[in-house]
Amino acid sequence: MEKMYAPTTYVSHLACSKCGQEFDIKSLQTFATCCERPLIVRYNFLDLGKEELIGRPLNMWRYREVLPVIHDENIVSLSEGMTPILDMPRLSQKYGLRTVILKDEGLNPTGSFKSRGLSMAVSKAKELGVTECVIPTAGNAGGALSAYCARAGMKVTVLMPDITPDIFQEECKFYGADLILVDGLIDRCGELSKEVQERTGAFNMSTLKEPYRIEGKKTMGYEIAEQLNWQLPDVIIYPTGGGTGLIGIWKAFKEMVELGWIHEEDLPKMVVVQTENCAPVVKYIHGQEIDEATIKRSIANGLAVPKAFGRDLIKETVEESNGYAITVSEDQIYESTLEIGSQEGISVATEGGAIWAALKDLVSDGRVKSDEKILLLNTGSGNKYLENLRNYR
Template identity: 45%
Template sequence: MGKYSYLLHLQCPKCQKTYSAETEQHLCKCGSPLLAKYDLELLKSELERDELKNRPENLWRYHELLPVKEKSNVVSMGEGYSPLLKTPSLGRKIGVDELYIKDEGLVPTGSFKARGAAVGVSKAKELGIKQLAMPTNGNAGAAWSLYAARAGMESYILMPVDAPVVTRKETAISGAHLYLVNGLISDAGKIVASLVQEHGFYDASTLKEPYRIEGKKTMGYEIAEQFNWEVPDVILYPTGGGVGIIGIYKALKELQELGWIKEEKLPRLVAVQAENCAPIVKAWEEGKSESEFWENSTTIAFGINVPKAIGDFLVLEAMYKTDGCGVTVSEEEIQKAQKLTAEHEGLFICPEGAAVVSAAKDLKEKGWIKDGEKVVCLNTGQGIKYADSIEVDVPVLEPGSKLTI
């Protein structure tokens, strides 16, 4: 039997410098995030793809391609292997016949952030970490604080005061040290940086530790496996910090190298952002390799309200290398798509997921998505977490009233 993990080391995608994965690491000396590298040649000779069929349906089924070296360090709530649902009624409505939604709202903590938290916290446990700190727009803070509690770690979570109430309560009930910041996630990030510097806390900020992305990339493995190792034509992803799209691209490249997917051409990766916070889409439109800080950003899709992502160059690389694109959607379009998805498929998706559905409609209308192409939209969380942002007009009846239909 092979090793539990085939992790070799960490590597900087900018300057190629390598770092040990046996000790705590954060950014490269050049300022870039670090990426985990695996011995794929050895794994290819020791693991057959079909062996996965008999494994539990959670993300740890891919443990050889994850960074935790000892199974005893795994902190899990059964996360991963979310359903990939064909949505024919919604597809007909927006003109995309082969439309699928991967529903991450059904994983623990109600969002895809549980993937990054599970792997990130597990590796932090393996490294002996006792305290972590992070800024968040809500869902990541909820996930990391709850997984940290399960691992017996202390967490310091800072989120904007406008973050969804449910995620605030999820974080607070975990016993985390929760603080609200009168500003954006970028403002919360500056406070976390001072905590890390002054108190030596483990910095769990987006891409400032190398392992969140390893949990997120399992979405890419699952999409391939759920399509019987034939990748779709297009994958659309709501993009804030961009870890999901970076991770999916990384996963697909690893599957190519293992020979587990045969396609020479990868799915076209689409970064979806809100009109009022679209730094990565703007950079893509201008052909740039990095984005600029987006002033006064705001959107009801709170999870993608990120004015500047530290890994923006990796997101843009994934878009360019797969012939993907960037799309912006309006607040009105997000709300319409959220209602449309619920009415036609019974799926109460989050605003970020709705942004992706709206983008798919837009790309089909423009001819960028062709007839018959297989299209996957990522819904990254439960709509119920954002219930306060949804306005409904419901009649109120007095007792004994007769309902006239």
């Protein structure tokens, strides 16, 4: 582990995301039992200048003061974070857009943005004495947890839909995880993970059912601001399953406003994108009825999340940012994923194809202007999705 330059963390406590009731940060916590909502990490912000980041390691732990691990020796890292922001000149020109850029999370150690959240969650679990974990996953989170548990010397059980492409299954096995394949989507995996938790005593790393994955994901927000010289884009488009990254990025922006690093009036619109096959969050935001019987699997594994525990926080983010929540079709996802690869040479996950499809629709209907600065958040490497693409048609 590289030397950490920050003297300490500013972490204060955990709070219920609905009522604000405080929970002890030094005890193992799951979610807020008072309101059955996610717990949020809160900090006591002291004087911290942006210039203090100069010379720190080029990974997510450079933001040490606003991360919740108390002692450096508990950090479990594979040097995740500080992923590049790439221009998309050919597609921008083709569609008459001034500035479209893409943050490529596929270049993280385990090939997706899940590296961030699971590095943080495993680090904090280690600090609190956890020796065994369990997780339900649509793919990438299982591989990431398997890698970081291997790094930490922890045992891990992964529950994954049996329709998940082989590469995700083999990744978990490669890192030594116990893999259980489940007949159903990630919600069924979540139900069964509770049984594993009760039987083995393993700590459950389900999305937003523990407080720290969001703290790893929020570092995407800090990086976006720093990499763009503290000038945020006008719009950020995000593929949304459980929504932890979207919530985390918005949390980071608000923390930076409190630190004085950015201005509140410059915050971007946040756009939620889901597939027509599985759009419970979009329907919830729009006040539409959710019929779980109509939910289907998706070419974008990470979007096939029938129930999002953090849906209220996702809705708050969209509303506070004056953003949007939209769906795209499976055909659009397929075609747009291939379009990015063939036109820009960037290997994006099918979730990345979904957000490019969404941008084209948003520009077409006038909700996003062609002269705005637009950032796409690609969540994973396209190399893991080649089986999905091959089998689609």
